[in-house]
Amino acid sequence: MNSFTSTSTRALAGLAVVGVLTLTACNDNSSSDTAKTAAPTAPTTAAPATTAAAPSATASAAAPTTPAAATEPATGGAPAAGTGKDAAPGTTAKIGDTVQVPFSSGSTKGSIAMTVTSIEQGTQADLDSLKLGDKAAGMVPYYIHYKFTNVGTTDLSNTTLTHIRGLQPDGSGAQGVAIFTSFPKCTASPMPPGFTNGQSAVGCFVSLAPAASKVAGAEYSADPYTIGKGVVWE
Structure with a gap:
C-alpha cells in the first residue's frame, strides 16, 4: 500500500511493508548504506523496518526525478494533489490515481502527492542475483512502482519515503525485501x-x-496513518 519514493544504495531503507517476513539481499562485496523507510516489522533478515509484522524493502539504484506534480483525482473521496487537503485514513484509490498525503521524516514535515503507478509481476529467476536463500523459495517478485511530488512548502531533500507495503488479494501484507546491492x-x-x-x-x-x-x-501507512488504516491503491 514493501513504495512516491535520487541516488545511493541507501534506497528506501525504510520503505515499509507489512508481510510475513523481511528478507535482505546483500552483495558480499558491497556495503549497505541504508536510508530511512521505517515501516511495519517482522524481518527475517536485517531489513530496515520498524513496525510489528511489517517487512521493509530497499532498493539500491537512484530514482530519477521528473518535473511537475500529478493532479489526477483519486477515488474514495481522496483529495487530488495540491488541493491542500490530505487523504483521510482508510482512503482507497485506484492504481494510477494521485493522492495527497502528509509526509514526515524526523523533524522534517511536509506534504506530497503520491501515485502508485503500476504493480509489475516479475519471475522467480529475477531473485537469483539477490541470493535470498530458501526463504524465497516458491515466491514470485512484484515491483511496486510509484511517483511522488512535493506539494508543500518544505524542502524534502535527502529524506526518504517510507511505510509502503504490498498487499495480497485478501488484504494481508505481502513479504518485503530489503535490497543493499544493485538490482536494476x-x-x-x-x-x-x-x-x-x-x-x-x-x-x-x-x-x-x-x-x-x-x-x-x-x-502507504506512515504517520498519521497506521497499518490497515492508511491509503490503499488497488
Missing part, C-alpha cells in the same frame, strides 16, 4: 537534493508473494 529491476533511493515544491521523483519497492497468490495492491 526495481530501485529506490532518498529524495534528491533540491526537492522543493513541484519537484517529482519515482521509486520502486520489491514485494514477494507465493506463486499461488499475488501482490494486488499497495498501502
Whole structure:
C-alpha cells in the first residue's frame, strides 16, 4: 500500500511493508548504506523496518526525478494533489490515481502527492542475483512502482519515503525485501537534493508473494496513518 519514493544504495531503507517476513539481499562485496523507510516489522533478515509484522524493502539504484506534480483525482473521496487537503485514513484509490498525503521524516514535515503507478509481476529467476536463500523459495517478485511530488512548502531533500507495503488479494501484507546491492529491476533511493515544491521523483519497492497468490495492491501507512488504516491503491 514493501513504495512516491535520487541516488545511493541507501534506497528506501525504510520503505515499509507489512508481510510475513523481511528478507535482505546483500552483495558480499558491497556495503549497505541504508536510508530511512521505517515501516511495519517482522524481518527475517536485517531489513530496515520498524513496525510489528511489517517487512521493509530497499532498493539500491537512484530514482530519477521528473518535473511537475500529478493532479489526477483519486477515488474514495481522496483529495487530488495540491488541493491542500490530505487523504483521510482508510482512503482507497485506484492504481494510477494521485493522492495527497502528509509526509514526515524526523523533524522534517511536509506534504506530497503520491501515485502508485503500476504493480509489475516479475519471475522467480529475477531473485537469483539477490541470493535470498530458501526463504524465497516458491515466491514470485512484484515491483511496486510509484511517483511522488512535493506539494508543500518544505524542502524534502535527502529524506526518504517510507511505510509502503504490498498487499495480497485478501488484504494481508505481502513479504518485503530489503535490497543493499544493485538490482536494476526495481530501485529506490532518498529524495534528491533540491526537492522543493513541484519537484517529482519515482521509486520502486520489491514485494514477494507465493506463486499461488499475488501482490494486488499497495498501502502507504506512515504517520498519521497506521497499518490497515492508511491509503490503499488497488
